[in-house]
Amino acid sequence: MPDTNDVLVRAANVTKVFSSRAGEVRAVDGVTLEVHRGETLGLVGESGSGKSTVARLLMGLQPPTSGRVLFDGHDLATLRGRALRTTRRRMQMVFQNPYGSLLPHYSAAGNVMEPMRLHDKGNKESRRAEARRLLDLVGVSPRFADLYPRQFSGGQQQRIAIARALALQPDLLVCDEPTSSLDVSIQAQILALLLDLRTELGLTCLFISHNLAVVERLATRVAVMNQGVVVEEGSTAALFHSPQHPYTRTLLSAVLPVRGGV
Ligand SMILES: Nc1ncnc2c1ncn2[C@@H]1O[C@H](COP(=O)(O)OP(=O)(O)OP(=O)(O)O)[C@@H](O)[C@H]1O
Ligand SMILES: [Mg+2]
Structure with missing residues (x-):
């Protein structure tokens, strides 16, 4: 049924x-x-x-x-x-340990772009623009888009992981x-972000x-x-x-x- x-x-x-x-x-x-x-x-x-x-x-x-x-x-x-x-x-997932869930050798933007690349969404330019928009949406300044995960705090890493989870517009x-x-x-900030999103x-x-x-x-x-x-x-x-x-x-x-x- x-x-x-x-x-x-x-x-x-x-x-x-x-x-x-x-x-x-x-x-x-x-x-x-x-x-x-x-x-x-x-x-x-x-x-x-x-x-x-x-x-x-x-x-x-x-x-x-x-x-x-x-x-x-x-x-x-x-x-x-x-x-x-x-x-x-x-369907996308956000995990307990943001650092472990991010690709360490990809920048913040690169991490957010990766699911779009895997699913052939747009081209490199549009993926980069979308990654910057998503980083902005979750409260990571696009100025830091080219930094690597280890250069961010735990809370910022989780924001990047959330941006990545949103990259394919999941239901x-x-x-x-x-x-x-x-x-x-930081927990309170991330929860507030999830509520907003x-x-x-x-x-x-x-x-x-x-x-x-x-x-x-x-x-x-x-x-x-x-x-x-x-x-x-x-x-x-x-x-x-x-x-x-x-x-x-x-x-x-x-x-x-x-x-x-x-
Ligand atoms: N891949 C696996 N191989 C063998 N046992 C597993 C595997 N994954 C989970 N288990 C076992 O299944 C049970 C449920 O595990 P699960 O991780 O789903 O619990 P949980 O409620 O998420 O716990 P936690 O709150 O600690 O995260 C546990 O006994 C765990 O050891
Ligand atoms: Mg568990």
């Missing part, structure tokens, strides 16, 4: 099992999850609960062991060639702990974070994972104010012990 039009990406009963010499790990175990157009879905849960694996499955970076991932109604496993490339460019932006490696003051560009976001205060601020809906399973999901307000599942309550009380107090 086709997805309703407001669902951009849907994981349908998706499981991911990793096998190693130590045995099998069910990193994701029968997850069904939808990201609706225009929303920011927050994904929370303790370390190892399967959040990043869900992100990679939704992005089509890893195939599920079973179940299906549908992007705009198309099963990622059945897409080939041109259709796969076109779909790939519609879905997956942010996996995008501020965890940054200083607290989301509104300005009408982005749909999957936002993974350990920081529940951040998720409460950014997400429209939240899904809670524990041991590979989504144990609860709901609107941000409902989930934070009246969590239903014991695990969600534990998670909230562990991080926000004074919630409801002064």
